[in-house]
Structures are given as structure tokens and as C-alpha cells.
Amino acid sequence: MVIESNRKVNVAIIGFGSVGRALARVLALKRRDIYNRYGINISIVAIVDSKGMAIKPEGFDEYELLKLSELPRSSVNMFKPYAVDGVDLEKLYNTVTPDIHVELTPSDYSTGKPGVDNVFFAISRGAHLVLANKAPLVLKFRELIDKAKSRGLEVRFRATVLGGTPFIDTLMSMKSYEIDRIEGIINATTNFILTEMHDKLIEFSEALKIAQALGIAEANPSLDIDGIDAAAKLVIISNIVGTPIKLEDVYRESLSRITLRDIVDAIKQGFVIKYIATLNIRERSASVRIARVPRNDIFAQINGTLNGLRIKTNVAELIFIGKGGGGIETAHSVLDDIISIAQKVVGSR
Ligand SMILES: NC(=O)c1ccc[n+]([C@@H]2O[C@H](COP(=O)([O-])OP(=O)(O)OC[C@H]3O[C@@H](n4cnc5c(N)ncnc54)[C@H](OP(=O)(O)O)[C@@H]3O)[C@@H](O)[C@H]2O)c1
Structure with missing residues (x-):
């Protein structure tokens, strides 16, 4: 199947626990179907956990996504030859240009870290946002939405409440x-x-x-x-x-x-x-x-x-x-948000 390059939408997954892994598995199975139905090629160009990153500018294929989803926790930095030790979003954004930043790190309401810093960084680099991490919305809702809007960026977060339904x-x-x-x-x-x-x-x-x-x-x-x-x-x-x-x-x-x-x-x-x-x-x-x-x-x-x-x-x-919630149900909500934004990204090219 020939996939037109102007249909490619780059996605970075930040946080690779139960939701991130379920998302990788669902995408590995559905990516072609999504292309056939909606004309968008969702390309996962980076995956990050607490210890490191796996980065591939041309996007991980279905087999690689499945392999990544089966790695033990905290070992994305073992995924050779794409592995990078340590988490450095600056480096990630300098290597690949995510159209969509997917924030799946833990929700920490005391410090907001790492979610709050990550999403504002993503906005500063012109990436649309999909969140399952609730903390940035709970702590900085207005600021986040206004900042994204001022840069013409979308923020979607269907997974955060009744994660498995379109509430x-x-x-x-x-x-x-x-x-x-x-x-x-x-x-x-x-x-x-x-x-x-x-x-x-x-x-x-x-x-x-x-x-x-x-x-x-x-x-x-x-x-x-x-x-x-x-x-x-x-x-x-x-x-x-x-x-x-x-x-x-x-x-x-x-x-x-x-x-x-x-x-x-x-x-x-x-x-x-x-x-x-x-x-x-x-x-x-x-x-x-x-x-x-x-x-x-x-x-x-x-x-x-x-x-x-x-x-x-x-x-x-x-x-x-x-x-x-639940990994698979939440991953579907996250994927729906990604597809909605990706359709706009492709439509605006
Ligand atoms: N699970 C659900 O059903 C559900 C439903 C709705 C919303 N949510 C929200 O979605 C988010 C993800 O949930 P989850 O169940 O997938 O959580 P999880 O299993 O705890 O996974 C969190 C991931 O974030 C990574 N991480 C932690 N600190 C990081 C950092 N500083 N930089 C980069 N990555 C970091 C962890 O790395 P390691 O793998 O190295 O530990 C792990 O991969 C949470 O905010 C949760 O509240 C979850």
C-alpha cells in the first residue's frame, strides 16, 4: 500500500505505562485501517518513559510498536538502535518534530511534574496536545487552553473523565x-x-x-x-x-x-x-x-x-x-483524540 507522505502525522508518546502500551498495541493493529478510513497515517516517532526515550524520525512500524509494548517497564532506553538514555524533551523535539504530543505520565497534583512542564514545552514547540494525565488540566486549565489557542493549537483530553466513554x-x-x-x-x-x-x-x-x-x-x-x-x-x-x-x-x-x-x-x-x-x-x-x-x-x-x-x-x-478507565479503553479515547487532531492537521496542509 502506498501511503502519501503529506498524510503523515507525527506523534510523540510521553509516558509508556498501561495506557501508553495499550495505545501502541491498538495502533499497531489499527493504523492501516485508520489510513483507509480517514486518510491519515499516524506515525509514532518517539516514545518516552521515566528512564529514557526511543526515537525514530521515520516512525515505528507495526512490529516495532508491538515489540515496544512488550518491553519491561522503564526500558524504552534498551530499544536499540533507537534508544536514548535519559529523558530530554528538548533533544526529542530537536530530532523529530511531533505534530501531536500525547501526555501519559502520572497525574501528580502536588507538583504537577512532569506533565505541566511537558505540555507547556510542547506548546512552545508548536505541538497539539492530547492528555490522559489530568494534572496539567487540574492545576493550569485556563493558562493551558489560552496558550494553546494563541498558537492555533488543539488540546484534547477525552480520557481524563469517564475515560472509556465520550462524556x-x-x-x-x-x-x-x-x-x-x-x-x-x-x-x-x-x-x-x-x-x-x-x-x-x-x-x-x-x-x-x-x-x-x-x-x-x-x-x-x-x-x-x-x-x-x-x-x-x-x-x-x-x-x-x-x-x-x-x-x-x-x-x-x-x-x-x-x-x-x-x-x-x-x-x-x-x-x-x-x-x-x-x-x-x-x-x-x-x-x-x-x-x-x-x-x-x-x-x-x-x-x-x-x-x-x-x-x-x-x-x-x-x-x-x-x-x-482501563488501559485499552483509555487508549481508545486517546486514539480518538489523536485522530480528530490529525484530521485537522492533514486538512490544513
Ligand atoms: N490507567 C487508566 O485507566 C487511566 C484512565 C484515565 C486516565 N489515566 C491517566 O493517564 C496517565 C497514564 O496512566 P497509566 O495507567 O498508563 O500510568 P502508569 O502505568 O503509571 O504509566 C506512567 C508512565 O509515565 C512514565 N513516567 C513517569 N515519570 C516520567 C517522566 N518524568 N518522564 C517521562 N515518563 C515518565 C512511567 O515510566 P516508567 O514506565 O519508567 O515507570 C510510565 O511509563 C496517568 O496520568 C493517569 O492518571 C489513566
């Missing part, structure tokens, strides 16, 4: 609605823990251990069980709807307070306990709380790693249910 795109398209309130279950780990507690009648600590053994919860689960991840997502949503709230202003209750006794009491009285994130737009307030939900409420039916969000507007109520 963000839909919310952004709701321009004529007056949105009163957005609420729901937006953290897969804590919803899984609560589901285990209800189904198996076990204590929180035991349910957490199961989640950790299955790789659903991190070894340090604080971001999830203390509501920080859900609060970060509320901050992103609040910025999209034009009522920005700061992370420190989101009221949070830690799920670690919940006991089996609370669960049993709730069940006896016809309720289910859920960890509910709420953005009240009129009151400009946001919270992540342990809530008793009536057994027949839609949120009571959302179990395991599923997420659900209800948007209450002056016209209608909309409900989204889908996977909150």
Missing part, C-alpha cells in the same frame, strides 16, 4: 443548555471496592486488598480512596462548564471510613452505599462524599469498575454509563 466531548458540545448539576460515580477503584463490600459482605480493608491483587487499586491507593482522583475530575468538568473550582475547594470524605456495619445498615433500610462526586454549578461547590443511594436509583445499579454520571439541565437529564 467530555458530549459535555463540550452542550452549548445551549443550562447545566445545574453534574453528579455520579467517577472513580472505578472505589466503586469496585464498594461493590465487593456489598456483594461479599467484607470489610473495607479486605475489599481493598482484592482490588490491589487484581491491579485495580494502586499499592498506594490514597488518590482513589481519599477522593482526590474524583475531585480532580470534578475540577476538569467545572472548567469545561465555565465555573472553575480549585482542587483544594472540593469537599472530600475518605472512603476508608466506611465499615461493613455501614453497608449492612444501608442494605437493611433499602439503600446502597456509593461514593458520589457532585458539582453544583449554581452554588459553585463540589464534593466527593459517601452517600446512601435508594436501591432503585440508577447509581445503585452501577457496579464494579463501571462509572456513571448524570447531567441535570434546564431541558433534560442525561445519563452516561461506561468504563471509567
